[in-house]
Amino acid sequence: MRRFLFIFSTLFSTFFNAQMKPNLIPYPQSLTLQEGKFIIPETLILNDKLPKEETEYFKKRLGSQVKFQSISSTEKVHVMYMQIPQPKIPVNPEGKKESYSIDISPKEIFISSDTKQGYFLALQTLIQLFEEHKEDGAIPAMEIKDSPKFAWRGMHLDVCRHFFNVDEVKQYIDYLAMYKLNTFHWHLTDDQGWRIEIKKYPKLTGIGSKRKESMIGAYVDNTFDGKPYGPYFYTQEQIKDVVKYAQERHITVIPEIEMPGHALAALAAYPELACTKGPFESATKWGVFDDVFCPKEETFTFLENVLDEVMTLFPSQYIHIGGDECPKTRWKECAHCQKLIKKNNLKDEHGLQSYFIHRIEKYVNSQGRKIIGWDEILEGGLAPNAAVMSWTGVNGGIEATKSGHFAVMTPGAYCYFDHYQGDPQSEPNAFGGFTPLEKVYSYDPVPVELNAEQAKYILGVQANLWTEYITDFKQVQYMIFPRLMALSEVGWGTADPKNYKEFESRVIGQFKVLDKMGVNYARSIYNISGKVIPASSAIAYELTVSQDPKGIRYTTDGTEPSLNSKTYQGPVNIIKSMTVKSVYFENGKLKSAVSSQEFTVSKTTGKKITLDQQPSENYSFGGAFTLVDGIIGNTRQLGKTWLGFQGKDVVATIDLGQKTGFSEVYFNTLENKGSWIHLAKSAQIFVSDDGQKFKMIKEIGKEEIQSSKGKIKLNIGNQNSRYIKLKIENAGIIPAGNPGADSKAWLFVDEIGVN
Template sequence: MEEVKQYIDYLAMYKLNTFHWHLTDDQGWRIEIKKYPKLTQIGSKRKESMIGVYVDNTFDGKPYGPYFYTQDQIRDVVKYAQDRHITVVPEIEMPGHALAALSAYPELACTKGPFEPATKWGVFDDVFCPKEETFTFLENVLNEVMQLFPSQYIHIGGDECPKTRWKECAHCQELIKKYNLKDEHGLQSYFIQRIEKYVNSKGRKIIGWDEILEGGLAPNAAVMSWTGIKGGVEAAKSGHFAVMTPGAYCYFDHYQGDPATEPNAFGGFTPLDKVYSYQPVPEELNVTQSKYILGVQANLWTEYILDFKQVQYMIFPRMLALSEVAWGTSDAKNYKEFERRVINEFETLDKMSVHYARSIYNINGKVMAADNGIAYELSTSQSPSGVRYTVNGADPSAASPAYTNPIPVQKSMTIKSAYFENRQLKSAISSQDFTVSKTTGKKLRWNSNRMKTILSAEPLHW
């Protein structure tokens, strides 16, 4: 709770006025719903969690949960945010990302299950089945959610909903025929429109990820454009409001520096200057259409984030760039001036004990040709005089040689480098291994005639 409030303090500090709270997913149901207690009794815990790099498919073997917010805690957070002029928009995922809910109430699926909250990240085939008992369940859930959150918009997810189960489900196929829907995408539109009508009947509006455009957008829905800008453009041109949050610029679970020196992240590379360069009003929109762009949002997904210090690391200093983008004061041509102000702001963050990323200081390395082979060129966006390096694999210190010219690489070695100010280490330590052989620094020539001879020879038999 204290960390959630601290996060809201950061939003207030940089004048961001909306906190989008993603409360349900395949891996856990995180909000108390009194009418359906099994959502938190069963859905708020999982038997283990995926760790490390996704492709490694490794797990920690440790039970996780039960973890969820009580309704009293949520009221506390909403009031805390309101006092700081911040609106909290809750998200209840549907029809996909529903495994935690289906684990508690399997009768809401297309198959009988059994189900359990997901232990790995990603997208899963088992989703809510669009039958009457499902809509009754979701309406009852939304009733309690809307009593807790006074926000104009209620986020209903709508993203990454596989149609596998719907294609195999007799009930779903009958609905498609009954309502003359084109296909399963049309069925998703039917699902979202059912929910929208109910939310609208309570005086609220829905917002969803841009997949809610599939099969046709619900009449009054707003779109959160994350797969790019296309969804936001399509929504605005059709007179629907949109929030721009494209993954390439606004996903703060991406790396912001050299992955070798950063904590494990989802992937991607979204450094500070890239966030600062984003313009949330697409050029394709005219003046009238541009008015439908509600704003810009950054997303911090926490699959790979283990504690609040890492939360701080991922949002700072990128939140500073987002603030200027949101307020329309960013100017990519003057990025260096913005960078100077960011560095000045580090003093404030230090006083607040914020564990921010120092990628802004990091060293970039480049291999280049040299007279006797190759050389390693170092650069930084800061003063070159602050760069120190070693060639023996030891971590550099303020007393290490100062970088002045590209470093000759004439034998196998490990070059490490870092940036220092006033003898204090500011950057991560960059490391590059070199293995020198007879071919190092030599030009290679491809003999196409020889290759033709090989290809025309008798085929090999394995």
């Protein structure tokens, strides 16, 4: 093993038993506290033969906390040194190039690793220990033996919807390095902008790197800022600079060049690559668009030439080729595409998608590289050597691994950091969804459906940051922190959801570091979280906070809470329509934003409810109970208060407990076609006394639902039944001319109420 030794010029021994778990993220695989502590000296003595780049990084990170002195390892003094293995001995026989160990005693700090990469990761651990103990001046004695569970621990950044300059991208890479992530997925092309210089095709950046305006606010508002955006792109020299910067931090940069869909910016520059004549322009809206690359020879020549320049800039084994959300509308109408389908005996346009991906993979493989793509590359059959990035859920990863393909797990329900992480009412505008810190921390990248052999094909885990609603780098910081810390521990393999509160305390400890760096992290962890729970009275509202819950103050009359308001002592009973507002005080000082929740109580509130089909994992917060929790969904915030179903009908049965009189039923569905969300096609209401035999009492069609804009309130006459069932029909396959044409529509439903 290569050995790295820290010993300091001023040491003395003191013995103690540390009671606190070290504030390390990700937490090591093995950490044993020892007696004594290591006193941090004024001067740290380093051997001059240590790996230069890694050691310089270490010195810069510690900054003015300690001074440094370099000496030769031949001198008989306390030093940090490295022992080089014999060249003929395999450096990494077990493939654990990121393994390391650290022994901290009252006399020395000793690092062992086979590789510079392991040494670098060990330094990250030491930096965290130095930062944690800089005030008390002593690090507890301990022994650490550590290595990651997963080889791919990644973060993605979309620079197409909104652009971030080189310095900001480097900061992003620094954040990954701090928490031992090793892969940076750089999303460089999309409908809204082409961000990488390709010398053979200058129009890609000359035309495709700008758009005439940008959508602002929620998608349903359909409003624009009227301001030209761009030109914004990275020159090839800037790309090289970023790649080198990442390599110095042992981070692999994976470029993504989208195909065959998400291609409008490229088609704006080179319209001859489309199925129709155009003209085209870079998209000003978010979403999915029908115009995509046409699978003709000139298109493949273009893409091969682009990939040649990309592969010259990026030494990564994998090249990401997108492959997601490719509408087949244009291909269905294209004579060339239909002829190609027949010529190659393809089943349909999905087979043509597979043909496209196979062509690209064959070329990339010929250059000694491999492709990875979003799970839609499974359509029509997976290319022979392709890896899958599973985002729509876990099924793509399961299908890939069961067929012997590698997969990176990045399901939207856990790994999309453009979702809300706190109460949507007090958060900046986000894409949707609700993915709090605890949910990220609970994720296990290995699906339970896989056996041990299949699980070996799970490369790892990644989180994605799409930037439709992220307009500057401060908001990038806000959206990734502290969730990046949870991802870090999940990828390292030491996350333990049962001990989430302990992890949360370590996160709060890390905030001091982020404060020092000037990082704009989300403080949602300090805010009060509310959860509706069943109660004998109907429902109750349970409030939790990361600190002492006795600091919570709340009101139920809609007034703003203060230090003199009611002290929280347990779940608040909700027996009538009301608004609960709450805040958190610590030592008499306000520490949180105001959390506000309005309740609308009806005869179904808190009652037992069952669903024939379960919602999508991305939009399933609270499960079926969400539909009877007394909370009306906010049409601009899809995270906590709606259930989302893709391609499925909603069939909900509610048990009122006893025969109950009622005459009105209400519920809402949502329309946001840009996000593939369509109003219900129809709805039927049934009643029953025994829960077995149901009688339909009301039916409404598409026209009535559309005229009400999805806000359904129905007079059903005087009823007296124990059970009520609603069947809300999904719109089905999205028709041509709409974003996501030919895909399954989403149906979103909120509270089902009865009066």
